[in-house]
Amino acid sequence: MKYSVNEHGYYGNFGGAYIPEMLYPNVEELRNRYLEIMNEPDFQDEFQALLRDYVGRPTPLYLAKRLSEKYKTNLYLKREDLNHTGAHKINNTIGQILLAKRLGKKRIIAETGAGQHGVATATVCALAGVECVVHMGKLDIERQAPNVSRMRMLGATVVPSLSGSQTLKDATNEAIRDWINHPTDTHYIIGSVVGPHPYPDMVARFQSVISQEMKAQLLEKTDSENPDYIIACVGGGSNAAGAFYHYLENEEVKLIAVEAAGLGVETDQTAATSVLGTTGVLHGSKILLMQTEDGQVIEPYSISAGLDYPGVGPLYGHLKETKRAEFISITDDEALESAYELSRIEGIIPALETAHALAVLRKVPFKETDTVVINLSGRGDKDLQTYIEQLDRFTT
Numbered sequence: 001m002k003y004s005v006n007e008h009g010y011y012g013n014f015g016g017a018y019i020p021e022m023l024y025p026n027v028e029e030l031r032n033r034y035l036e037i038m039n040e041p042d043f044q045d046e047f048q049a050l051l052r053d054y055v056g057r058p059t060p061l062y063l064a065k066r067l068s069e070k071y072k073t074n075l076y077l078k079r080e081d082l083n084h085t086g087a088h089k090i091n092n093t094i095g096q097i098l099l100a101k102r103l104g105k106k107r108i109i110a111e112t113g114a115g116q117h118g119v120a121t122a123t124v125c126a127l128a129g130v131e132c133v134v135h136m137g138k139l140d141i142e143r144q145a146p147n148v149s150r151m152r153m154l155g156a157t158v159v160p161s162l163s164g165s166q167t168l169k170d171a172t173n174e175a176i177r178d179w180i181n182h183p184t185d186t187h188y189i190i191g192s193v194v195g196p197h198p199y200p201d202m203v204a205r206f207q208s209v210i211s212q213e214m215k216a217q218l219l220e221k222t223d224s225e226n227p228d229y230i231i232a233c234v235g236g237g238s239n240a241a242g243a244f245y246h247y248l249e250n251e252e253v254k255l256i257a258v259e260a261a262g263l264g265v266e267t268d269q270t271a272a273t274s275v276l277g278t279t280g281v282l283h284g285s286k287i288l289l290m291q292t293e294d295g296q297v298i299e300p301y302s303i304s305a306g307l308d309y310p311g312v313g314p315l316y317g318h319l320k321e322t323k324r325a326e327f328i329s330i331t332d333d334e335a336l337e338s339a340y341e342l343s344r345i346e347g348i349i350p351a352l353e354t355a356h357a358l359a360v361l362r363k364v365p366f367k368e369t370d371t372v373v374i375n376l377s378g379r380g381d382k383d384l385q386t387y388i389e390q391l392d393r394f395t396t
């Protein structure tokens, strides 16, 4: 299999597990057990039942008629925005909490930037009755007050990270320190296809339910389980990994990964890792990374908090290098334009992250006969403040 992880945790030249020695036992336990646990019938039964009855799966595959007419092609939206908590992230946190219980863990830690992954983690900890500690930069705690309140309401403890820039990377450092100090009783729930092996593969497997459902739904609606294109936005890459997963080895299905250009790839206010990134190690994995010549991580920027990560998961370095996926960068304004467009034309307010994927419609001339699936990763409630502030610029 060209596009799955090998036994050493690599996708081609990317991936691996670059971790401090003190973390080795924790990661090793996970690496040794994750596939065996995930393949147990009892695990699958419980996972599938919760995806159905708690998350609300399967999510619809919706033929967007008016949008299709406008762009003269056949557009389907995979409605991950209709999941409980409003995005795809819950697919992964449900999977990991069940895994943590089977590993005998009593305590969950996570790190969060915008707070979306923190909320998805606090949610499943409440569901499972497990202690939850979320590390979050002090600055992010101030900027993301509604999500901090949600996490607290769900019973989680939100611990401010006071070091460095007091944002996501400092929270990540604190989470790793926490895990080193609690090696036996704690599981670290990572929220995207990033981090040391086996996280990227494990998270992709939990999210793969997206393309699994897509296949059956397309077969029913179009008489073929294969679309011509699948489009998804990429922060760390988990919703895209789920949407691509069962199609990776089928090269007839074209994959488009969409990154945030921020104010433009030619500016220093961007998060377009595939354009500007070079190979480096971040958060335990060899990935494409925005960094200076001497290896300092460059602070990314996007209007969308879920996309401003300085790297992309190891799968994406490989998809770029092998040209299996096409990478397109979308600016803040292009994404905003598409968010207002989808709202007016289909009655769906998308997350700002998702709006980047939608903006590809104005960049790629699809054929009238093409079947195009866009992964609608999340809903826009969380972005309402930004949408209100920008409304005058985009409605005429």
Ligand SMILES: *Cc1c(COP(=O)(O)O)cnc(C)c1O
Pocket: 087, 088, 089, 116, 191, 192, 193, 233, 234, 235, 236, 237, 238, 239, 240, 306, 307, 351, 353, 354, 377, 378, 379
């Ligand atoms: C977090 C988030 C993303 C980005 O994360 P990925 O791991 O790249 O999927 C995209 N869309 C929404 C709605 C999100 O909440």
